[in-house]
Amino acid sequence: xRLNQLKxxxxxxxxxLYVVDRTTSLSWKLDDHMSFYNLMLIYDGKAEFTCNNTTxxxxxGYLLFYRPGDIRKAHTFSESxxxxxxxxxxxxxxxxxxxxxxxxxxxxxxSFFQKIDDQFLFSRLLDLFSRLNRFFLSNKAIxxxxxxxxxxxxxxxxxxxKDGNQYNYSNLKRVDKIINYMAENYMENITLxxxxxxxxxxxxxxxxxxxxxxxxxxxxxxxxxRITKAKSLLKDGLTISETSKLVGxxxxxxxxxxxxxxxxxxxxxxxxxxxx
Numbered sequence: 001x002r003l004n005q006l007k008x009x010x011x012x013x014x015x016x017l018y019v020v021d022r023t024t025s026l027s028w029k030l031d032d033h034m035s036f037y038n039l040m041l042i043y044d045g046k047a048e049f050t051c052n053n054t055t056x057x058x059x060x061g062y063l064l065f066y067r068p069g070d071i072r073k074a075h076t077f078s079e080s081x082x083x084x085x086x087x088x089x090x091x092x093x094x095x096x097x098x099x100x101x102x103x104x105x106x107x108x109x110x111s112f113f114q115k116i117d118d119q120f121l122f123s124r125l126l127d128l129f130s131r132l133n134r135f136f137l138s139n140k141a142i143x144x145x146x147x148x149x150x151x152x153x154x155x156x157x158x159x160x161x162k163d164g165n166q167y168n169y170s171n172l173k174r175v176d177k178i179i180n181y182m183a184e185n186y187m188e189n190i191t192l193x194x195x196x197x198x199x200x201x202x203x204x205x206x207x208x209x210x211x212x213x214x215x216x217x218x219x220x221x222x223x224x225x226r227i228t229k230a231k232s233l234l235k236d237g238l239t240i241s242e243t244s245k246l247v248g249x250x251x252x253x254x255x256x257x258x259x260x261x262x263x264x265x266x267x268x269x270x271x272x273x274x275x276x
Contacts, residue, residue, distance in 0.1 A: 011095050012106065012155060016147045018088040019136035021129075028082070029075040036088050037108070038072070039154075040064040041116075041129055045082035049074045051112040058113060061122055063158070065110040085129035089151065108155075109162060120173045121161060128154050171209040174199050178210065178218065186225045187248045192218055222248075227262045230255070235274055240267045 017036055024047065046059035050073040051066060058064060066072050076082050093106040116122045132150045135143040178195055195218055196203040210218050226247040233243040241252055249255035260266045265273070 011104070012091050012093050012152065014089050014091040014148055014151050014155075016087065016089050016132075016136060016144075016151060018086075019133045019147075020086045021133045022082075022084050022086055024076050024082045024084075026076055026078055026081055029073075031073050032071075034066050034068050034070040034072055036068055036090055038064075038066040039087045039089075040084050041125060042082060042084040043126055044084075045076070045080050047074055047076045047080075047082040049113070054112055056113055061116050062113055063110075063116055063125075064113050065108070066112070067108075085126075085133065087129070087132065087151070110158065114162075116161070118161070118170060120170050121157065125154065125157065128157075172213055174201070174206075175210055175213045178206070179214075179221070182218075182222050182225055186222060186229060187246060189248065189250070190222060223258050224262065227259055230259065230267070231263075231270065234267060234271055240271075243267070 024045070028047070040063070042058055042060060042062045042064070044060055046057055048055060048057050049064055050056075050071070051064075052071050093104045094101055095104050096102075116125065128150050132147060132154070135146045135150065178199055181195065181198055182190060192203045192207060196206045199206060207218065210216075210221070214221060216224075226249065230243050230247045233246060234240070238246070240256070244252045244255040247255075249258070256267055259270070263270060
């Protein structure tokens, strides 16, 4: 997918028509002419689905997509029911360009079916579909905004997965685990080897996937965590020396250098700024 097409996808404004967490009967079936878009994520059992002239058997991990105008048919089997999430929706794509609002024709590039093989992504999608279903069932007006937010995240994850699988979601899970570890232990003397041992992969592989996912090295990210915490401590009235030790810097001069590199001012200048 071209970059500008993906960029426009971020501007999609959806209208959620219907969301369901469905457990089918053994005699469940569909036979309709689509007037809206539909996404269906199967998480248990199996069923047969037809889109126009294409028929497949879909089971756990399958994502199905129908467009307006499609002929949709489906049925379960006598020996097996099916569990799935379903979303009916419409969308438009407004962008502000050349000092005016324009509506871009952005076609969702999904095929009729695909198997989500990445278990981390599948787990994340299940969570998002479930949240969307809860929001849809609520009568609170604010949840219409929440619906759009969750649905947009679903679309972006699927677009990124389709776009050459540019993110490896198993690696993303590893990186999340490392970030949580650093956030909880930033005051300790953390090394790349220690992080690699914690995640049970080699230091070079960890460094590579971390940089690909985050766009920074582990030490750069750790320093950012420490400086963010340091700013909070300095606001609370702690001295530069006390703050430096509490956030994991053994060398106050290295702390000051790192602080200025990230914030553009020294710790002492920061204190003057917040006290002025």
